[in-house]
Amino acid sequence: DIVLTQSPALAVSLGQRATISCRASESVRSSMHWYQQKSGQQPKLLIYGASNLASGVPARFSGSGSGTDFTFTIDPVEADDIATYYCQQSRNDPTFGAGTKLELK
C-alpha cells in the first residue's frame, strides 16, 4: 500500500491562507487528489490530478506537487471551509491520508 502522511490539524484565521501537505511513501506521479469532508457529511472532491480544480469548486482552492510531495491551499479561508481535508492517491489501489482538520484561530 502507498501510505499518505498528512499533519493532523491546522489552525488559521479567516481571510488568511491555509496550506496542507500530503507526503506519499512512494511516487504517485500526479495521481493525487483532495477531498473536503464537513462534519456529518460525505467527502466532496475538490482537486484532481494534483492541481486541477473539480467542477464547481471555487478558485480559492488550489493544489500543487508531483511525485511524493503535494500541497493543498485555501486562500483566503472562509468560515464555510472549516472541515477535514483528505488526500487520496490513485497510482495503485486507492488510499487516503489520515486527514487534516482545519480549525479557526
Place this chain on the structure above:
Amino acid sequence: QVTLKESGPGMLQPSKTLSLTCSFSGFSLSTSGMVVSWIRQPSGKSLEWLAAIDWDGDKYYNPSLKSRLTVSKDTSNTQVFLKITSVDIADTATYYCARRRDYYDGTYYYGYVMDAWGQGASVTVSS
C-alpha cells in the same frame, strides 16, 4: 444529476455477514468506463477503500480484506452490493458507495477519483 444512496442493516452481531446495497441514478453501470466503489470510515477516523466493480463486471478488492469481501451488481445496472463476512467490532463504520471517475485530457492521465458519493450507511457491530 448523479445520486447514490446506501442501505444496510444498521446493526448486526459479530461473526454475521454484512450486506449493503448502493442504489444510484444519473448514470448507468453498463456504460463503458463506469465503476462504483465502496469506502468505509470508522467514526473519527479516515477513509478506507474496500472494493469496486466496473461496467464489465470486473471486481477489485482491498488486498487486506479480500477474503471477506464480495462485490456484485444487479442485471439492471442500477444497484451495487457489498457483502462482508465474519464481521467484528472493527467493522463498525459508515459505509459509502461512490462513482469512480477517470480524468484524461487526451494526452495525460491524471488518475481516478470518487467524484460522487452517497450519504453513507452507518453500521454498528455489537453483541
